[in-house]
Amino acid sequence: MSIPKPTRSRLSNDDVRAVSPALANYTRDTIVADLWKRPGLSLRDRSAVTLAALIARAQTIGMQHYFNLALDNALKPAEVAEIITHLAFYSGWSNAFFAVEIVKVIFAERGIGAEHLPQEPVQLLPLDEAAEDKRATAVQANFGGVSQGVVDYTRDVLFRDLWLRPDLAPRDRSLITVSALVASGHVAQITYHLNRAMDNGLTQTEASEVLAHLAFYTGWPCVFSAMPVFRDVFTSRTK
Structure with missing residues (x-):
């Protein structure tokens, strides 16, 4: 039996346009045609940041589309599995289980089995x-x-x-942790984890672009709450 074509989203652009033509236009012109093409982050990193935001905020309606996109953008199934596992600790078990429910179907549609996932126990x-x-x-x-x-x-x-755990690089663990903290509004934890992220290889340019990306996926208030902390970390590291 052939593997069915993966489904991408529960909402089409026409669905959005039927309710809010302006929102459909911003989605097409600003998010798809501009934000995702900005050079500050790779498509792979943008996918990781987006997944972190969706899991942190338990926004399941976007998960079907963005987990598929993440796999298209070169995140490996093992990395996706580790993102979900990691964020269980930083966003809560139930939020991770929301993602599991959706990704289980995506993995089945794509023929992704146990052989593509981290094998327990792992060599740390x-x-x-x-x-x-x-x-x-x-x-x-x-x-x-x-x-x-x-x-x-x-x-x-x-x-x-x-x-x-070896199936997600330390830099990527830091990237999704910082993204989840911004998405959740947990600014008190950002200083430590942003410094750790930059120690693990995240550049200031990339960290800055994480904020621009998250403005659309978490809302401007979450990002503006985090920006003073980012500014202070950047300043302290240039002294």
Whole structure:
């Protein structure tokens, strides 16, 4: 039996135009014809940023289209699986499960099976012991008296396991983490993770373009709330 052609979206441009011609025009002329063609981020990165925003905000109506587009834009199935896994920790398990429900169908339509996905157990990447000890010591000192459970899980599960999984590069993990934080309005966490992202290879040009991209997918208020934090990180790194 032949594999059916993957479906792309529940809403066509004509559907949007029937309700709001202006919204249809902005979608066509600004998002499709301009935003996605800007040079500051690759198509692959724009897809990763968009997926992070959709998962963080549990916006399932866009997932069918954008997960398909992400695979077309060279994100590997294993990377898509890791994006969902990673964001379960940064956006919540239920948000990740919303994505699982949709991507399960997409993988089936595309003939993507277990052989294309990370095989458990994985061989973790090397740990920077000195940097992790410094981070863990600071978190323990600040928050051990508040919730030792959170401190322990942060050390053992997030930074000594999740962040070391090999099927999504550290730079890409940082990219989707920062994107999810902006999308969720969690500005207090951005300073650490944006610095980590840039240490992991994300350039200032790329980070700036993440904000431009997210303005359309999370709304201007989320981005303007994050911009002072980005500015301060950029300034501190140029001193």
